[in-house]
Each structure stands twice: as structure tokens, then as C-alpha cells.
Amino acid sequence: MPQDPANDNPTGGFDARMPRRDVLRTAGTGALGLGLGGLTPPGAATPGGGSPSPQDTPAPTPEGLGTVHQAPHLPSGFTGTFTSRFVQAGGLRQHVVVGGNGPPLLLVHGWPETWYAWRLVMPALARNFTVLAVDQRGIGLSDKPEDGYDTRTLAGDLVALMDAFGHQRFAVVGHDTGMPIGYALAADHPDRVERLAVAEAFLPAVTPSPPMVATAQVNDRLWHIPFNRLTEVNEELVKGRENIYFGWQFATKAARRLPDYAVSYYVRMLSSQRNALRGSFGWYRALDTTIAQDEQRRKHLLSMPVLAIGGAKSLGENVGSTMKLVAHDVQPEVIPGSGHWVAEEAPAQLLAALTAFLAPYRTRGRGVQSPTATPTGR
Numbered sequence: 143m144p145q146d147p148a149n150d151n152p153t154g155g156f157d158a159r160m161p162r163r164d165v166l167r168t169a170g171t172g173a174l175g176l177g178l179g180g181l182t183p184p185g186a187a188t189p190g191g192g193s194p195s196p197q198d199t200p201a202p203t204p205e206g207l208g209t210v211h212q213a214p215h216l217p218s219g220f221t222g223t224f225t226s227r228f229v230q231a232g233g234l235r236q237h238v239v240v241g242g243n244g245p246p247l248l249l250v251h252g253w254p255e256t257w258y259a260w261r262l263v264m265p266a267l268a269r270n271f272t273v274l275a276v277d278q279r280g281i282g283l284s285d286k287p288e289d290g291y292d293t294r295t296l297a298g299d300l301v302a303l304m305d306a307f308g309h310q311r312f313a314v315v316g317h318d319t320g321m322p323i324g325y326a327l328a329a330d331h332p333d334r335v336e337r338l339a340v341a342e343a344f345l346p347a348v349t350p351s352p353p354m355v356a357t358a359q360v361n362d363r364l365w366h367i368p369f370n371r372l373t374e375v376n377e378e379l380v381k382g383r384e385n386i387y388f389g390w391q392f393a394t395k396a397a398r399r400l401p402d403y404a405v406s407y408y409v410r411m412l413s414s415q416r417n418a419l420r421g422s423f424g425w426y427r428a429l430d431t432t433i434a435q436d437e438q439r440r441k442h443l444l445s446m447p448v449l450a451i452g453g454a455k456s457l458g459e460n461v462g463s464t465m466k467l468v469a470h471d472v473q474p475e476v477i478p479g480s481g482h483w484v485a486e487e488a489p490a491q492l493l494a495a496l497t498a499f500l501a502p503y504r505t506r507g508r509g510v511q512s513p514t515a516t517p518t519g520r
Contacts, residue, residue, distance in 0.1 A: 204228050208283040208411060210239055213258055214403045217265050224264065224273075228283075232302030234290075237283035238276045242268025245336075245503060246309040248300060249275040252318020252343065253370075254388050254422050255408055256282035259317065262489035267496070270504050271313075276303060278323070280421025282411060291424030292431035293326035301331055313503050315339040315496065317485060319425050321461075322346060322432065325468065328446060329439040337503050338444065338469075339496060341451035342461060342482050346429055347436035349464045362394055363456075370426035377419045384413040397455035397481030404486065444469035449499040453480035453487065473499065 206212055209226040224241035239257045247267060251259045257275035267273050277284040279299050280291060290296070300323070304312055313336050316324030321343035328335040352360050369376055380387045392405045412418045425432075448469045452461035454476050462474025475495045480488040 202228060204237055204283055207414070208237065208256065208277075213261065214407055215401070216261055220261065220265060223268050224275075226283075229303055229306050231306040232299050234279060234287070234299055234302070235285045236276060236279075236299065236303050238274050238303060239264075240272070240274050240307075242271050242273045244269075244271045245506075246304065246307070246312040247271035247273050247500070248304065248312050248314045249273065250300070250314065250316040250320030250323050251275070251278065251281070252316075252320050253281075253425065254391060254412060255318075256411060258404070258407065259483070259485050263485055263493045263496070266493050270497075271500070272309075274303070274307070276300065278319070278425075280417075280424040286417040286421035286424075289424075289428075291428035292435060293323050293428075294330060294432075294435050296323045296425070297327040297330050300327055301334060304334070310334065311336050313337040313339070313500055315341075316343075317341045318343050318482070322436070325444075325465075326432075326435065326439065328444050328448075329442070329468075332445065335446055337447050337449075337500060339449035339451065339499055340461065340465065341484050341492075342453060342457050345436055345464055345468065346433040348440055348467050349460075366391060367426060370423045371429060372423075373427065376423060380419060384409050384419075388412060392483070395456065395482035396487060397453065397479060398487040400483060400486050440468050445471070447471045447473065447499070449473050449475060449495065451475045451477065451484060451492070451495060453482055453484050454478050455480060456482040 204226040210216070210221055210224050211226070224239050226237065226239055229236050229238055237257070241264070249257070249260045249264075251257060256277050260275045264273055264275060279296055280286045290299075300314075304310075311334060314324045314327055316322075316339070318341070321340040322345050324338055324340050325345055328338045352364060356364070388409050389405060392400055392408070412422060446469075448465050448471060450462040450465040450472055452458045452475070458476050459474060462472060462476075465472045465474075477484055477488045477491045477495070480491065484492050
């Protein structure tokens, strides 16, 4: 995507316009360092009466790096529409960026990103939907517990989050790891998900795995999966070299290089927060559990409409082929010229696909859901 003319690389990260070899040479210099609460006020009565439960206790207002007001190069007017909130839901403090009007739309990012991955499409979506862009368990400003990274638990986190906002039915968009999480959410809670859009990932136990010794191109794209599944040693190898490892991931999976300020921002989140590396690897380390869960899920096809999005320079039609194995009603969509990071490489094309796919949901849902709901703290 075009570079932001205001980008002067203030955080010291590598320049995304560099050739790959220069990216890695620059990255070798070392890693970078690293609102509105809206919950039940202290002492307030709870819906059932009596003393507030731990989940009714208000969370602090998000501050600093990772929040809306500390995110670089947001679209014009973004901070007037969206706010960062902490919500205590499902035993987990979750960070979510909320704004807009209309039926609820949950955005689930992928690895190694945060809610920020959706920034370029969020303002337009907020004209018709109440947009909730969440940081997954272990990622960004959300809690980073030791366990709970299988997709059943991650889907449960999101159900609890939507419960806290009072949203019983909602649409979901998931990218990368957000695709198997979105699939689990729709399969485990079919009464909650109206429509599901997924992009650029595989489904454990559904998508055929490549051979251990694959082509060099496939190896470059997928070697991080077995690496991320390792215990401890991957953290030791990446710590202090976050620019190298995550810089490689962003550079090699893009057809249109991401701006250097965006990559630097993600690296700062991963290099400066306690347990951030452990949390980022959590989804991969739980794959054995998720595979067993997906083997059960695939026995019953999804009944809601599914939009399956692939970047033409990345997974392309494979996303649609995968989702046709687990859903009745699948609309494949291939975005021309895009690599893996579709929301940042091709936001206009992604927005057009989502707008068309979500139109029936928007029409039925408007007037039923309350705009920009405030979480109850449940």
C-alpha cells in the first residue's frame, strides 16, 4: 500500500520500503523498547442485586501504548469515533476498541498483530455497524494468562465479551489466527453468530498439512508455525531480536509492504510488554488441543453464510476451498494484488467485499441493536 507521506519513522524501526536483505541488516541492530472504562462504577447495584461480583468490578481506563490515543497514523477522525476500553469478561480482562452505530460487528485480528490491524477499514464500517475490535487473549493490552489458548477457550472469551456489551447476535470477521478462532466461535456458538467472514489462514484438522520438506517458497511462508509451537526456546531466541523475527514475518508475507511505522508499532508491542512473546505463541502451542476440537466441529457444517477471503499473492482460493469443507454457504473472494495482510495491503477491496457480504445483516439488524453499547460488566 502507498506510504504515508507523514511517516518519518520516528520510532526507529526499519523502513518497510527496503529490500528484504536490508530489512534484516537493519533489524540486526536490536529490538525496540517498548479511553474509557465504561463498566459498572464502584458500589453500584448489579442487575441481580447484592454485592458486585469480581467481573462487575470496574477495570481501569486503558492508557499508553496499545490504546487508540497512542496508535500512530490513524485515519482522520478515528479518535472521535473509537475509544479503548477494558472489559472484565469470562475471567479475563480484555482490551477492545469500540465505536460506530448499528448492529454489532466483531473484528478478530491475527498474529502477530493487534486490533490496530483493522484501523483502515474501521471508520467506514462504523457508519453502519457498532464495531468492536478486540485484542485476543495474550495479545496487545488483553490479559496474558499461562493457558487458555485453544480455540474453544478463545471463542468463549469473545462470547463473554459480547455478553458484557449485551449483544446476543453479531457478525464476525477474523483474519489469520482470527480465522480459526472465528470458525470455533461460529461452530461452538451457532446461535450467536449471524454471519462469518474469514481471511488468510488454515483450519487445524481440516486443511491438509504441507509435507515437512516442502518447496522453499512454502517453507518461507509456513516455517514459523512449528517454530512458534516450541516451548520456551523460541522466546529465548526471539527476545532481543524481535525486529528480525517479526520484521521477517511482515516483509515476506506481504505483496504490498506495510508502512514501517505500522511494523515498528507491532514490534514495540511485542518487545516491551511483559509476557508478550509468551502470549503471542500461545495459540500455536495449543494447536494439539485445537486440532482435537476441530475434528469434532467439522462433523457439523456451519449453517450461517460465510465469506472466505484470500489474497491473490498469498492463499488465494485456498481459503474458500477450506471453508467449503466446514460450511454449507460459502462465498469465496480473492483480492487482487494483495498478500497476507489484506486489511492493511488492500483495505478498499476488503471493505467492498465486507460491505456487500454484510448488507443483509445490516438491513435486518438496524433498529434492533443499540448503538455503541456500554458493557455491563457481566
